[in-house]
Amino acid sequence: MDEIEMRFQRLCREELSYLRGGVFRIVGNAADTDDVIQEALLRAFRRAGSFRGDADLRSWVYRIAVNCAFDLLRERKREAEAGRQYAETASEKDEKTEKRLAELEKAVSELPELYREAIVWGCLADLSGSEAAARLGCSENTLYQRVFKARQMLKKAMTQKEVAR
Amino acid sequence: MNDMLLDGLLTQWKTERAPRPGDFSSNASFERRFFTAVRIEKQKRPRKAPRPSDLVNLIRKLRPAFEPSERVCASFSLPPAAMAASRIHCCCSAAPGLIGGLFDDAPVPGSAPVFDTEEYKTVGERPFVAVTTNPLSTFGADVDSAMYANLRRMVLKEDRLPPPEAVRLEELINYFGYDYPQPEGKAVMRPHFASGAAPWAPERRLLLIGVQTPVPDREKLPASHYVFLIDNSGSMDDVFPMVREAMTALAGNLRSGDKVSIVTYGGDVRVLLEGCSDVSTVCEVIAKLEAEGCTPGGEGIQKAYALAEKHFIPGGNNRIVLITDGDFNVGASSEAELVEMVKAKRDTGIYLTVAGCGMGNYKDNKIKMLANKGNGNAFYLDSMREAKRVFVHGMTGNMYALARDVKFQVEFNPAQVFAYRLLGYELRDMTDRDFSDDKKESGTVGQGQQLTALYEIIPADAAASVKNAAVPKMPPLKYQTASASGSEELLTFRIRWREPQGKKAAREEAFSVPGLPPEDENWNWAAAVAEAGLALRSSAFAPAASLKHAAKQAQQHLGEDPSGDRAEFLLLLRRAAELSR
Known part of the structure; x- marks a missing residue:
């Protein structure tokens, strides 16, 4: 195993469960989640020489993973929600909330990259604010600002949809 | 929508869509899988890093006009046509800075240029x-759209910009639907x-x-006879599942009176189905398709035309659908011969649709030329979505000539x-x-x-x-x-x-x-x-x-975009803009 492969092995060991946590919440099943993460890692591997350090590589993987996940979502849009296997929750499913959630998901997928990843890693995954910021290669403060801006965009998009309805 | 509602939704998303403990396989098994993929990646990636002398020889062979002393310098600023001719466009266009690296004896790590054998016909620009x-x-x-899907593959899947000569404006523009x-x-x-x-x-x-x-009106369309001519040579291995799906989708859309024949050419030319109008039989045969052998393309095309003539529907839609990566490497495969044959058949009322697929081996120029000469059109299938777009949603336009x-x-x-x-x-x-x-x-x-x-x-x-x-x-x-x-x-x-x-x-x-x-x-x-x-x-x-400007404009004018094509293009543009930086 050469030096680059060692780096990727470290990355896998340290980050896999966090990556899975975020990507799963987008694509909705374990198999697709692993595919997406593998794709992101492979893309990083192909350009392994161009990263300055481990942190650089790590943020890149976190970024690409979100892109790949939403790409997958878009690809299977037509096949509806067949791929999703979320746990049935005890709370009763009211249709209005479900619809809102679907709209929110769409709005998130349409956010610019920077804000989309802020929402995914900052709000949805199992990472604290400082952990997420470190992984995205920015300060905690910057991350909060991005999340704030992202929320504003989401609110706006959702309001427009409400009006359209 | 207010903050509280948004908070509620985000929390719900986070909690209800969390993975359960047993959902995933162990970290170790993921690691194993990943490193297998890495090994495969390593085998197919760097191929051979060319030495400066290789490149000089290549250019010498292709551009006899160069003075010996000019060769190396000239290759820093070769016009796109010459780059295409020397088949090094992949690395040249993706990262102009790499060209210098080619001439160092030591290969630059991570930037070993990949010689790819994809071919594009060079087209100069029209002047004012x-x-x-x-x-x-x-x-x-010309309403082909083969180039667009190919572009999408390079930018979104392979993270590289297309060589300039692979970009055909009319195909790009005609890929999208308009409100005329x-x-x-x-x-x-x-x-x-x-x-x-x-x-x-x-x-x-x-x-x-x-x-x-x-x-x-779909019901009033004339009956069709489709001859599927499928390249099942080894080079098609990766894309075969998609081919199978695409054909099954089309078979599902057949109407009574429509007929299907299937010819494969791989190890040899084989007729799997002849003038069959039963959808379930068609699907069965399709399900059994597998890739094998090498490619005597010319022979396959002859056989397909023979079948099309045998089961000709007068006044109907008689069409050969050729699915291939265009790598006709055995048999009557000189371009001229193939073209002559296809051309000779164009007055018989038999049309030819060519669907290209596969990577690396993809021969764009051959596919396009065949389709043009055979009164037909060409597509590039890069995904299930594109296959359905061509074979199912676009069937009337793509398959029925007006x-x-x-x-x-x-x-x-x-x-x-x-x-x-x-x-x-x-x-x-x-x-x-x-x-x-x-x-x-x-x-x-x-x-x-x-x-x-x-x-x-x-x-x-x-x-x-x-x-x-x-x-x-x-x-x-x-x-x-x-x-x-x-x-x-x-x-x-x-x-x-x-x-x-x-x-x-x-x-x-x-x-x-x-x-x-x-x-x-x-x-x-x-x-x-x-x-x-x-x-x-x-x-x-x-x-x-x-x-960047194009992406901005595109975003403003997405329109209704029922197919999602425009949104996808926007994504592609943004990615391409990043890559070109």
Whole structure:
């Protein structure tokens, strides 16, 4: 195993469960989640020489993973929600909330990259604010600002949809 | 929508969609899988890092005109055509900086250039033409979209920019659907005009000519006989599952009276199904398809035509659907022979659709040429989505011919237009007199299809301000005056076409455009796509065209976009803009 492969092995060991946590919440099943993460890692591997350090590589993987996940979502849009296997929750499913959630998901997928990843890693995954910021290669403060801006965009998009309805 | 509601939704998303403990396999098994993939990646990636001497030899072979002393220096600034000829376009266009690295003896880590064997036909750009000397512009119909899917593969899946010569503007523009008015009554085609300031050069106008054919009633379409000619050679291995899916989807859309034959060519040419009209049998045969052997392509095509003739449906839609990566490497495979054969069959009323797929081995030029000569169209299947788009959603237009040898001619009024330039359609170039010559073949247009052409024009009143545009200087003509001067008309647009079958004489229609038509949403979108295409081609005529600006425009004019195609293009543009930085 050469030096680059060692780096990727470290990355896998340290980050896999966090990556899975975020990507799963987008694509909705374990198999697709692993595919997406593998794709992101492979893309990083192909350009392994161009990263300055481990942190650089790590943020890149976190970024690409979100892109790949939403790409997958878009690809299977037509096949509806067949791929999703979320746990049935005890709370009763009211249709209005479900619809809102679907709209929110769409709005998130349409956010610019920077804000989309802020929402995914900052709000949805199992990472604290400082952990997420470190992984995205920015300060905690910057991350909060991005999340704030992202929320504003989401609110706006959702309001427009409400009006359209 | 307020903060509280948003908070609630986000929390719900986070908690309800969390993975359960048992969902995932162990970290170790993920790791194992990943490193297997890495090993495969390593095997196929760097191939052989070429030494400087290899490259010099290659260039020497391909460009005998170079002086020996010039060779190495010249290769830093080879024109795109020469880059294409030496087949190193992949690394050259993706990262111009790498070229220097090629000449160091030690390969730069992580940047070993990949020689790929994909081939593209090099097409030069059309220049501006002065209306006083050349008032007519003639081109053949072309509604292929093979290049777009190929572009998507490179940018979104392989993280690289396409070589400039792989970008064909007309295909890019025609990939998208537009909102053109339907033809009225029995009219076969209806043109639509729009114009506005060219985004990359505001002093020039960008003129859109869109043609719409009537959307057919599916029930009234003639019966079809499809001969699927499937390349199941080893090189197709990766894409076979997709091919199977695409065909199953099409088989599901067959109507009673339709027939299917299936021929494969891999190790040898085999007829799996002949004139069958039972959908379940068709699906069964499709399910058993597998990739094997090498490729005697020519023989397969002969067999397919023989079957098509045997089960010919008079007055129906008789079509061969060739699915291949174009790597005809055994048998009668010289391009000339194949083309001659396909050409000889074009008057029999049998059409040829070519669907290209696969990576690395993909031979774009061969596929496109076959389709053009065989009265058909070409597609590139890069994903299940594209396969369905071509075989299912676009079936009427792509599979049912409405008119053939469709030619367009625009006559510009010199009193209104100083010079013009047609964007794209380089492979469909025609001389002006070919327009009325019915022996000169041209492209086919299907039912419910759209065709869009863009002209960049320099208005007569702006001629002085654009002296430096690349309009070739001509001596002022002594005896020709702008005869129509005084006329307010901008241009006359003529369409000429023949019935899909038979030898009936061609029909012709002319439409005059009174003045510069206004902008509309169709134009806005087409202009953004054109700008992107010009930027990807690094067009000499539009140095100001930028991917970033195109993306911005595209975002503003997404429109309804029911198919999601436009949104996807936007994504592609943003990625390409990042890659080009």
